[in-house]
Amino acid sequence: MSELRKDPIVNRWVIISEERGKRPSDFAETPSQLTTSCPFCAGNEHLTPSEIMAFRHEGTMKDQPGWSLRVVPNKFPALMVEGQESHRHNGFYEFMDGLGAHEVIIESPQHQCTLEEMSAPDFTNVIRAYRDRIRDLRNDTRLKYALIFKNQGAPAGATVEHTHSQLIATPVVPKTVEEELRGSQDFHQTHNQCVFCGILNDDRKDNRRIVLDRDGFITLEPFAARFPFETWILPATHEVRFEDMNDEKINALASVFQETLMRLRKALNHPPYNFVLHTAPLNTYVPDHAYHWHIEIIPKLTRVAGFEWGSGFFINPTAPENAATYLRQVRL
Amino acid sequence: MSELRKDPIVNRWVIISEERGKRPSDFAETPSQLTTSCPFCAGNEHLTPSEIMAFRHEGTMKDQPGWSLRVVPNKFPALMVEGQESHRHNGFYEFMDGLGAHEVIIESPQHQCTLEEMSAPDFTNVIRAYRDRIRDLRNDTRLKYALIFKNQGAPAGATVEHTHSQLIATPVVPKTVEEELRGSQDFHQTHNQCVFCGILNDDRKDNRRIVLDRDGFITLEPFAARFPFETWILPATHEVRFEDMNDEKINALASVFQETLMRLRKALNHPPYNFVLHTAPLNTYVPDHAYHWHIEIIPKLTRVAGFEWGSGFFINPTAPENAATYLRQVRL
Numbered sequence: 001m002s003e004l005r006k007d008p009i010v011n012r013w014v015i016i017s018e019e020r021g022k023r024p025s026d027f028a029e030t031p032s033q034l035t036t037s038c039p040f041c042a043g044n045e046h047l048t049p050s051e052i053m054a055f056r057h058e059g060t061m062k063d064q065p066g067w068s069l070r071v072v073p074n075k076f077p078a079l080m081v082e083g084q085e086s087h088r089h090n091g092f093y094e095f096m097d098g099l100g101a102h103e104v105i106i107e108s109p110q111h112q113c114t115l116e117e118m119s120a121p122d123f124t125n126v127i128r129a130y131r132d133r134i135r136d137l138r139n140d141t142r143l144k145y146a147l148i149f150k151n152q153g154a155p156a157g158a159t160v161e162h163t164h165s166q167l168i169a170t171p172v173v174p175k176t177v178e179e180e181l182r183g184s185q186d187f188h189q190t191h192n193q194c195v196f197c198g199i200l201n202d203d204r205k206d207n208r209r210i211v212l213d214r215d216g217f218i219t220l221e222p223f224a225a226r227f228p229f230e231t232w233i234l235p236a237t238h239e240v241r242f243e244d245m246n247d248e249k250i251n252a253l254a255s256v257f258q259e260t261l262m263r264l265r266k267a268l269n270h271p272p273y274n275f276v277l278h279t280a281p282l283n284t285y286v287p288d289h290a291y292h293w294h295i296e297i298i299p300k301l302t303r304v305a306g307f308e309w310g311s312g313f314f315i316n317p318t319a320p321e322n323a324a325t326y327l328r329q330v331r332l
Numbered sequence: 333m334s335e336l337r338k339d340p341i342v343n344r345w346v347i348i349s350e351e352r353g354k355r356p357s358d359f360a361e362t363p364s365q366l367t368t369s370c371p372f373c374a375g376n377e378h379l380t381p382s383e384i385m386a387f388r389h390e391g392t393m394k395d396q397p398g399w400s401l402r403v404v405p406n407k408f409p410a411l412m413v414e415g416q417e418s419h420r421h422n423g424f425y426e427f428m429d430g431l432g433a434h435e436v437i438i439e440s441p442q443h444q445c446t447l448e449e450m451s452a453p454d455f456t457n458v459i460r461a462y463r464d465r466i467r468d469l470r471n472d473t474r475l476k477y478a479l480i481f482k483n484q485g486a487p488a489g490a491t492v493e494h495t496h497s498q499l500i501a502t503p504v505v506p507k508t509v510e511e512e513l514r515g516s517q518d519f520h521q522t523h524n525q526c527v528f529c530g531i532l533n534d535d536r537k538d539n540r541r542i543v544l545d546r547d548g549f550i551t552l553e554p555f556a557a558r559f560p561f562e563t564w565i566l567p568a569t570h571e572v573r574f575e576d577m578n579d580e581k582i583n584a585l586a587s588v589f590q591e592t593l594m595r596l597r598k599a600l601n602h603p604p605y606n607f608v609l610h611t612a613p614l615n616t617y618v619p620d621h622a623y624h625w626h627i628e629i630i631p632k633l634t635r636v637a638g639f640e641w642g643s644g645f646f647i648n649p650t651a652p653e654n655a656a657t658y659l660r661q662v663r664l
Contacts, residue, residue, distance in 0.1 A: 007556035009515040009527050010508075014556045015647045018654070078647045091534045092523065093555050149642050157635040168639055175644030176342075183341040191424065195341050202423045223425050224339035224346045276642025298641060303489040307500055309630060310481050310608025312507030315347045315410045322350070 002078060002098030004172070012175050015098060017078045039075070040162035042109035048072040052103060053132065055125050069125050070106040071133060071167075077102035078168060085142045085171060101137060101169040105129055105148075111162050114152070116262050124254040126165070130277060131250060133167055134243040138282040143169045145177065145281050153272025156300040173281045180278065181290055188289045196292030197238050199223070209320050211327045212259060215252040219260045221320035221327075227298050228318035229268060231327070233257055234294040240286060242279035242293040257295065263330045264299055271299040334410060334430030336504070344507050347430060349410045371407070372494035374441035380404040384435060385464065387457050401457050402438040403465060409434035410500060417474045417503060433469060433501040437461055437480075443494050446484070448593050456586040458497070462609060463582060465499055466575040470614040475501045477509065477613050485604025488632040505613045512610065513622055520621045528624030529570050531555070541652050543659045544591060547584040551592045553652035553659075559630050560650035561600060563659070565589055566626040572618060574611035574625040589627065595662045596631055603631040 002017035039047035042065045050063055052071045060066025083099025107126045108118060115123060134146045150165040151157035173181075187195035203209050203220055211231065212219035219233050233256060239245070245253065264271065275298070280291040308314050334349035371379035374397045382395055384403045392398025415431025439458045440450060447455060466478045482497040483489035505513075519527035535541050535552055543563065544551035551565050565588060571577070577585065596603065607630070612623040640646050 005556040007554070008519065008531065010511040011515060012556065012558075013645055014558055015645065016557075016651050017647050017649055018651050092519075092530060093534070145643075147639060147643050147645075149639050155635070166639070168643075168645075170643075170645065174642075176642065179342040179644075183343060187340065187424075198424060199340065202425070222339070224337040224344065225348075226344075226346055274641055276639075278642065296642065303487070304636065307479060307481050307498070307608075309606055310506075310508065310610065310628065311477075311479050311500075311502075312511075313345055313347065313479075313500075313502065315349050317349055319348050319350050 001080065001083060004079075004096045004098055004170075006094040008092050008094070013170075013172055015078050017098065038111055038160070038162050040070075040104075040106045040160060040164055041111050042067070045070075048104075049075060053129070053136075055129070065109070067109060068122060069108070069129055071129060072104050072106065074102040074104050074166065079170065081140070083171075096171065099142060099171045101140075101143070101146075101167065103133065103167040105133070105165045105167065107163045107165065114163055115150075115258065116265050118258070120255065120258065123258045124251055127250050127254045127257065128247070130165075130167075131243050131245060134279065134282075137167075137169050138243070140169075141283045142171055143282055144173050144284055145170045146279070147174060148277040150273075150275050152274070153300070156272035156274050158272075169282075173284065177278060177281065181281075181286065184290045184292070185287070194238055194289050194292050196234060196294065200234060200236060209324045211263065211324050212256055215256060216249065217253055217256040219256060219327075221324045223320065225316055225318075225320045225323070226314035228301050228316055229264060229271075229299045229323045229327070230316075230320070231260060231264065231297040231299075231323075232294050233260060233297070234292065238289075238292055240280045240288060240291050240293065242277060259332070260297065262332055263327045264297065266330045266332065267326050268299055268301065271301060273297060273299045333412065333415060336411075336428045336430055336502075338426040340424050340426070345502075345504050347410050349430065370443055370492070370494050372402075372436075372438045372492060372496055373443050374399070377402075380436075380438075381407060385461070385468075387461070397441070399441060400454060401440070401461055403461060404436050404438065406434040406436050406498065411502065413472070415503075428503065431474060431503045433472075433475070433478075433499065435465065435499040437465070437497045437499065439495045439497065446495055447482075447590065448597050450590070452587065452590065455590045456583055459582050459586045459589065460579070462497075462499075463575050463577060466611065466614075469499075469501050470575070472501075473615045474503055475614055476505050476616055477502045478611070479506060480609040482605075482607050484606070485632070488604035488606050490604075501614075505616065509610060509613065513613075513618065516622045516624070517619070526570055526621050526624050528566060528626065532566060532568060541656045543595065543656050544588055547588060548581065549585055549588040551588060551659075553656045555652065557648055557650075557652045557655070558646035560633050560648055561596060561603075561631045561655045561659070562648075562652070563592060563596065563629040563631075563655075564626050565592060565629070566624065570621075570624055572612045572620060572623050572625065574609060591664070592629065594664055595659045596629065598662045598664065599658050600631055600633065603633060605629060605631045 045063045054067040054070040057066045079098045079100030083097030087096045130148050137146050146169040148167050184195050209221045279293040280286045377395045386399040386402040389398045411430045411432025415429030419428045462480050469478050478501040480499050516527050541553045548568050611625040612618045
């Protein structure tokens with residue numbers, strides 16, 4: 001069982017997960033390639049834990065081929081539902097069991113198919129699976145957050161090549177989301193509006209950072225982007241929770257999201273990237289004005305070095321206005 | 333001139349530095365090797381901007397060979413002293429000139445000499461240079477922080493191989509330090525002591541996370557370490573500002589710091605790493621109990637991926653207690 005620990009200075013939680021433990025000499029090894037027996041390929045279902053959900057062709061059976069998307073528990077989970085919720089103390093140190101969930105969304109039965117290459121219906125199913133998994137996990141009232149993220153390419157942290165995303169659900173609200181919630185509340189007190197709505201409103205007026213604006217969704221480069229070509233996707237009107245979207249909205253988001261990824265891929269020549277989905281916390285009271293769900297996409301173009309770690313200050317070599325121009329000009 | 337921009341949601345400042353600007357196609361290029369004409373090697377002083385300070389053999393001249401350590405302005409600075417201090421607004425967006433300083437501390441005239449291989453007096457001079465540069469920069473009252481950091485090895489972000497550290501001074505207090513200051517104040521209100529002193533006190537009792545404890549300095553693995561073998565060095569008694577150390581303390585710190593780096597190098601087989609020096613803000617009132625300077629060393633062993641960026645939550649595969657055991661057992 002892993003352990004959650006809270007830093008007593010800045011109250012940042014970390015997961016100490018020695019199940020994934022390594023001796024010092026292990027860190028130098030490169031991850032082994034799994035091309036012949038990829039656990040995520042169709043036909044290799046026995047190599048993963050039993051599936052949690054799948055989109056399947058009629059008449060096919062659980063943990064057998066015949067699926068177009070499959071969600072399974074992570075074989076080496078950082079957190080597990082078997083944990084206890086209780087916080088414990090040792091002096092002023094605070095810690096708790098590694099309670100939570102860690103799932104893998106296998107986006108396609110084909111090893112080589114990326115999100116950008118997928119058919120529109122298959123891409124839509126990926127987004128639908130994200131929604132459905134969050135809806136299911138929020139029934140466990142011990143869970144306070146569900147973070148969906150993707151590491152595309154080894155430089156972005158992918159250890160399995162086969163296209164997939166992950167979901168980690170935690171019993172505490174992550175620091176980044178806490179900060180966004182607090183910032184949104186402060187902004188609302190001063191400006192009497194949602195900060196994300198304010199950004200959309202302002203940015204749509206001068207248009208310099210907007211990449212796409214259609215079907216109820218906006219793709220933009222944020223004013224204070226940390227990374228070159230950092231890209232956000234937000235619903236154009238105020239929505240607190242991603243998982244409250246109906247199928248019609250899921251379809252529209254999928255179309256805008258896939259086009260955004262295709263533009264990034266073309267502009268940056270197949271970059272490795274990460275994306276994360278930020279929705280409101282689960283099982284937690286959130287005032288309606290205090291959050292606005294969004295997706296953050298971060299192409300992995302620069303190395304984050306000592307200055308960034310030490311300061312929380314980022315140096316971005318590409319003005320977001322210029323990145324937006326490049327992305328708009330891409331011909332798909 | 334670069335620009336400082338504040339994120340309106342979480343109030344995080346970023347530096348948009350297009351002087352370092354790149355077109356999308358430039359990101360794929362690998363940095364060129366500079367082995368034949370390294371600008372930091374003795375004899376190539378003309379390849380850098382004119383030196384700010386140096387430790388020199390008697391009778392040698394500025395910007396000529398004969399130095400053992402040399403500090404020069406960064407040729408491609410993220411921030412410059414020519415900027416204006418004024419904050420400006422565009423709607424609710426806040427920004428300011430890229431005011432500050434960006435210096436390079438060339439730690440040795442020899443291309444191949446690392447901090448671990450240096451003689452003790454040379455290593456001590458590096459620490460002394462850090463102190464002297466901060467003391468000089470705090471005379472510019474527009475500057476609110478001086479962050480010293482090192483990127484060792486290309487995976488840790490080094491773009492020039494020749495051993496060096498950097499200093500970036502900023503007109504605002506970095507987010508990470510703000511958080512430590514706020515956390516320290518909160519802790520003091522509850523526990524009536526400095527949080528760093530509390531940590532040292534507790535950890536020295538059970539000793540499980542202590543690596544070195546001698547000559548007034550402690551090397552430890554923090555309880556909620558974000559990264560495997562994340563290592564901190566702190567003065568054993570309460571000290572707010574690194575730059576207030578006298579020469580005797582500098583000598584003692586240098587000895588503990590170099591031994592710490594040597595232990596990490598041996599345990600982890602020459603890992604790339606970053607370190608950052610956290611001292612109190614400059615030209616800013618800081619209550620005496622509200623800060624305790626320290627050094628954070630982060631070996632670059634794992635890739636930070638989508639989950640960490642998206643959540644501020646870190647997954648650490650090595651319990652700090654085990655890392656401390658490994659580091660104590662290293663035979664130098």
